[in-house]
Amino acid sequence: MIRLAEERDIQSILKVTKSCAKFMISNGVFQWNDDYPNKSAFQNDIKRNELYVLELDDGIKGCIVISTLMDSEYIPIEWLTKNENNIYIHRLAVHPQLQGKGYAQQLMHFAEQFAIDNNYSSIRLDTFSKNKRNQKFYELRGYKRLGDIYFPKQSEFPFHCYEQVL
Template identity: 80%
Template sequence: MIRIAEEKDIQPILEITKACAKSMISSGIYQWNEHYPNTSAFQKDIKREELYVLEINHAIKACIVISAFMDSEYEPIKWLTPNINNIYIHRLAVHPQLQGKGYAQQLMHFAEQFAIDNNYSSIRLDTFSQNKRNQKFYELRGYKRLGDIYFPKQSEFPFYCYELVL
């Protein structure tokens, strides 16, 4: 079941994202670290009612942020649609022990259906340039790579921006 996250969900979400960070780092992918994602980011997501969790047998196993807010880092990108009426995907995480079971697909389908149901013109996101698995995941869903942005606290390498026009 996918539902909107609550304050009590932050600790299990952090456990998932920390497990994801550890797994990525062990594979040489320095996308997430001790600075990101963090409690503060998830608290803001909950206040904005943008954080969703995938719950299995009453336990949180994955999360996704579906936001209408455009971060300033995205401003230089030449998007396919005007910068109005878009949603942004952030912090998609599935516990490493559960990856490969289709849960990320479920969360993305949920986000895409949410965007369609609410008449958004596109879905935008970024993924780390060193994370080939994520790039393939989004490209197979029809997302188009458009440009690069940087998050210096996370990595010296760029993050690739993607957009799916609805």
């Protein structure tokens, strides 16, 4: 089940994202670290009603942020649509023990259906340039790579920006 996250979910969400960070780092992908994603980011997501969790029988196993807020880092990108009716995907995570079972696909389908149901013009996101698995995941879903941005607190390497027009 995918549902809106609540404050009481934060510790479980952090367990998932910390496990993902550790898993990525062990595979040479330095996308997430001890500083990101963090509790305050998830608290802000909850306040904005933009954080959703994947809940299975034994607890929270994934999350996704579906936001209407365009981060300032995205301003230089030449997007395919106007900057007025878009959603942004952030912090998509599935516990490493459950990866490869279609749960990330479910979370993305949920976000895409949310965008369609609410008449957004596109979905935008970024993924780490060294995370080839994520790039393939989004490209197979029809997202177009448009340019690069940087998050110096996370990595010296760029993050690729993607958009899918609805």
